[in-house]
Amino acid sequence: MSDLSTRERIHPGTAPGEDIHLEILGEGDFATAEMKLSIGPAHPATHGVFRIVLEMDGERILGARPVIGYMHRGFEKLAEHRDYRQIKALVNRHDWLSGFSNEMGVALAVERMMELEVPERAQWIRMLLAEWNRILNHLMFTGSFALELGAITPMFYAFREREDIQHLLESATGGRLHFTYNQVGGLKIDLPKGFLRESARLSQVTRTRLRDYKDLVLGNDIFQARTKGVGPLPPEVALSFGVSGPTLQATGVPEDPRVTEPYLRYGDIDVPVPVGENGDSFDRFYCLLHRVEASLDIIDQIHDHIPPGPVNTKLPKMVKAPEGATYVRTENPLGQLGYWLESDGGRTPWRLKMRTPSFSNVQAIPYLLDGVLVPDAIAVLGSVFFVVGDIDR
Amino acid sequence: MGVMDQVELPKPIRYVFNWGRKYSLWCFNFGLACCAIEFIAASTSRHDFIRHGVIPFAHGPRQADLLVVSGTLTDKMAPSVKRLYEEMPEPKYVISFGSCANCGGPYWDSYSVTKGVDQVIPVDVYVPGCPPRPEALLDGIIALQGMIQNESLKERIAGRRLDPITLGADAPLALEN
Numbered sequence: 001m002s003d004l005s006t007r008e009r010i011h012p013g014t015a016p017g018e019d020i021h022l023e024i025l026g027e028g029d030f031a032t033a034e035m036k037l038s039i040g041p042a043h044p045a046t047h048g049v050f051r052i053v054l055e056m057d058g059e060r061i062l063g064a065r066p067v068i069g070y071m072h073r074g075f076e077k078l079a080e081h082r083d084y085r086q087i088k089a090l091v092n093r094h095d096w097l098s099g100f101s102n103e104m105g106v107a108l109a110v111e112r113m114m115e116l117e118v119p120e121r122a123q124w125i126r127m128l129l130a131e132w133n134r135i136l137n138h139l140m141f142t143g144s145f146a147l148e149l150g151a152i153t154p155m156f157y158a159f160r161e162r163e164d165i166q167h168l169l170e171s172a173t174g175g176r177l178h179f180t181y182n183q184v185g186g187l188k189i190d191l192p193k194g195f196l197r198e199s200a201r202l203s204q205v206t207r208t209r210l211r212d213y214k215d216l217v218l219g220n221d222i223f224q225a226r227t228k229g230v231g232p233l234p235p236e237v238a239l240s241f242g243v244s245g246p247t248l249q250a251t252g253v254p255e256d257p258r259v260t261e262p263y264l265r266y267g268d269i270d271v272p273v274p275v276g277e278n279g280d281s282f283d284r285f286y287c288l289l290h291r292v293e294a295s296l297d298i299i300d301q302i303h304d305h306i307p308p309g310p311v312n313t314k315l316p317k318m319v320k321a322p323e324g325a326t327y328v329r330t331e332n333p334l335g336q337l338g339y340w341l342e343s344d345g346g347r348t349p350w351r352l353k354m355r356t357p358s359f360s361n362v363q364a365i366p367y368l369l370d371g372v373l374v375p376d377a378i379a380v381l382g383s384v385f386f387v388v389g390d391i392d393r
Numbered sequence: 394m395g396v397m398d399q400v401e402l403p404k405p406i407r408y409v410f411n412w413g414r415k416y417s418l419w420c421f422n423f424g425l426a427c428c429a430i431e432f433i434a435a436s437t438s439r440h441d442f443i444r445h446g447v448i449p450f451a452h453g454p455r456q457a458d459l460l461v462v463s464g465t466l467t468d469k470m471a472p473s474v475k476r477l478y479e480e481m482p483e484p485k486y487v488i489s490f491g492s493c494a495n496c497g498g499p500y501w502d503s504y505s506v507t508k509g510v511d512q513v514i515p516v517d518v519y520v521p522g523c524p525p526r527p528e529a530l531l532d533g534i535i536a537l538q539g540m541i542q543n544e545s546l547k548e549r550i551a552g553r554r555l556d557p558i559t560l561g562a563d564a565p566l567a568l569e570n
Contacts, residue, residue, distance in 0.1 A: 041473060042423060049425055049470060070470045074503040090499060096427035159437035177427055177524055389426055
């Protein structure tokens with residue numbers, strides 16, 4: 001019979017490099033040794049190939065370390081080898097759920113450097129499609145966050161709406177995810193006939209169906225029990241990490257470049273910004289869902305504003321940005337997207353630095369995961385909305 | 394695999410056997426990038442590949458027959474794909490979904506992207522597009538099912554043993570050459 005007064009290792013480490021063992025204390029209590037748990041890079045709870053290494057004491061997380069780079073594709077370097085027309089096909093792939101907003105950011109940067117005047121109609125259409133793209137993105141996260149918490153139905157609901165919206169956008173742009181519709185100086189082509197009528201109808205339909213999500217997910221007792229009070233983020237911490245988008249708005253900070261620093265024609269319309277109170281997982285999801293409603297409000301306003309006229313400007317054969325640099329800040333679906341574009345006067349950018357929202361949002365994850373339980377970690381990871389390609393670029 | 398890779402099944406039995414196999418493909422989605430979104434779209438109600446007998450709820454590679462690599466494979470990720478593929482039981486099939494998985498796609502000149510998943514694991518069906526539409530995935534699956542219907546398992550396993558693709562122990566040698 002073993003002596004229980006001394007610590008005894010009853011289960012030696014099983015995996016190489018990992019020390020997993022239980023210890024029995026003298027009084028008969030279990031004590032757990034610190035354990036490292038690597039979630040990812042291919043794990044269903046971390047959408048995409050995000051990897052996070054958790055240091056745990058039993059079920060409680062003592063420290064979390066995100067390991068990024070599994071999706072690093074070298075966008076910033078590749079952009080230096082593509083000319084200004086080709087970049088848009090590249091940048092709409094780094095955050096693959098918000099392709100339109102990405103390519104719009106680069107187009108705005110190049111136009112600002114070339115001092116091009118974009119036709120008014122093109123600006124309004126850009127806003128319209130960017131808002132539809134925002135809804136597409138948020139619907140995806142509505143489905144995937146609920147899926148990570150164990151509910152599969154919202155995913156099917158979300159994709160019902162997504163397919164309709166993608167069909168609408170495809171009629172104008174020809175793409176389902178990557179639209180490549182912007183070009184320097186405006187848009188590729190004008191909207192097809194009947195687009196605005198269909199857009200207005202779909203806006204109505206989506207608004208009615210949004211009630212389903214509120215009942216099904218937001219009003220669900222299990223959902224509320226799993227998310228309320230889980231992973232609260234104070235506003236000052238969020239700001240110090242550079243968190244933006246719905247994750248920041250959930251903390252009560254109504255920061256949105258569409259309001260504070262309007263680009264395109266966002267200054268002419270009313271942009272609602274939903275805010276949360278506690279900054280917990282529930283508030284983050286609340287803000288996400290209400291941003292869909294805000295986008296629908298914006299879409300309805302845009303329908304009344306779109307003027308007739310041309311949608312693009314005549315460009316020289318070779319698009320060359322003059323020597324200099326500029327920084328464009330736009331509100332991407334997941335937060336603030338910044339492009340620092342530096343040109344030496346050639347056909348390609350000299351440097352394109354990206355400030356992507358997911359990268360900054362993910363920095364807050366070690367803070368949020370400190371001291372929470374493993375099941376809550378899934379609720380936290382799902383509610384800090386990120387796209388892995390947007391983290392790693 | 395037991396006896397299946399040792400003896401050639403009689404033709405009628407092989408027909409029924411393959412018919413059963415092709416309509417119960419448990420699918421492991423290795424979702425990497427944009428194409429994973431279109432894979433999910435293919436599995437939801439509009440396109441719905443479950444009606445073709447593809448079940449996207451395999452709990453892991455050990456329960457899966459079909460691996461769909463959807464998205465950009467980076468050099469950092471490549472060993473994981475290789476390992477997941479090796480964890481799958483025979484007979485196993487791979488669909489490379491999207492330009493990135495086929496050949497590197499828009500990142501053909503990137504320093505960190507593997508130019509095609511077929512450099513790491515053998516691929517049965519390539520689905521082109523960036524990203525391909527869900528219909529393209531359905532087409533790829535039907536092509537794979539046609540392949541399964543007509544194949545001989547013994548020949549497939551025998552061919553697999555002669556497979557030239559290796560990674561790990563042989564990798565340093567390959568680098569020297």
